[in-house]
Amino acid sequence: MIVAVAEESRGAEHARPWIEQAGAQYCCLIDTEHRVADLYGMVNVPQAVWIDEAGHIVRPPENAGSTDHFRLMDRTTRTLAPEHQSARLAARTAYLDAVRDWALTGRYALPADAAMARLPQITPEIALAQAHFRLGVWLRQHGNTAEADVHLAEASRLHPESWNMWRQAADLDEVGKASGEAFWQRVHALGDEPYYPPPDLASAQD
């Protein structure tokens, strides 16, 4: 069962074209408050959690097969070298193959101790950031843009690892801004740190 959650503070109508274009036959939900990211400690999209039949997390939040190849993109032509395109596709395919394998055989599920070791740690700063983010989204929905943006900025200050908070706030300010110049500056500031940490599939085989 696939549950795809749109972290989309602009609401359902903003997500609709993507869902319709994908021809999604699976369950597509709209999460204006980023509640799933809050509950599961997610910081970016796409991130996924694997949940078994008993409702237990068998793989905590991880990057769902995206790669950092976009950082090598030629930003004037918006193109990626063929070898990077194929490496990106290979990583995505490997992750989706693992998901299918798990669905059929149970492989790639982590034992409880390994799953617990990979859980995100929620700090008091992150918990406070979530409260500011939620108020910011609410104030935006109620037309109080100026005050909303103060709370959205405070959320990102308290929880700088959350690309979700920063990029959603940028998008609420102006569609497209989430991948604009300020985004690239933030990505550049990562240095050698990954934007999409690769999911560790190897250690969970059998």
Add this chain to the structure above:
Amino acid sequence: MATVLTDQGELTVAATNGLFLSAEDAERATGWTLKPEGMCRDDLCVPTTVRDGRVDVAAFWRAVGCPVVNDAAGEAWVLGAGAQQRNAALAGLTAPDFTLPDLTGTPHTLSALRGKKVFLCTWASW
């Protein structure tokens, strides 16, 4: 009137002096019950400021280690979940439950999918 945003949803309350609420509204907003000892839940009671029968809910919520954020007008309040609460929920490895709407507005609840494997994935347009 003020709006209070909690893990359980959104409610409208009559607030005075910040977020002083009637005992009834304080219970709706927090899940804790006002008793002579303070705000109580199960066997635990936390001493709480009560004035004219009204509970200082913001102070209480911070006293139990949870974040409180409000707008300048005092019309919107978030009673957030504490870090400890979030970590404890995850540490049990039971997938935290939620209910969210689909494109038609129909609500779906994660725990209704028990008995099936669930690949829970997030994405965004931005």
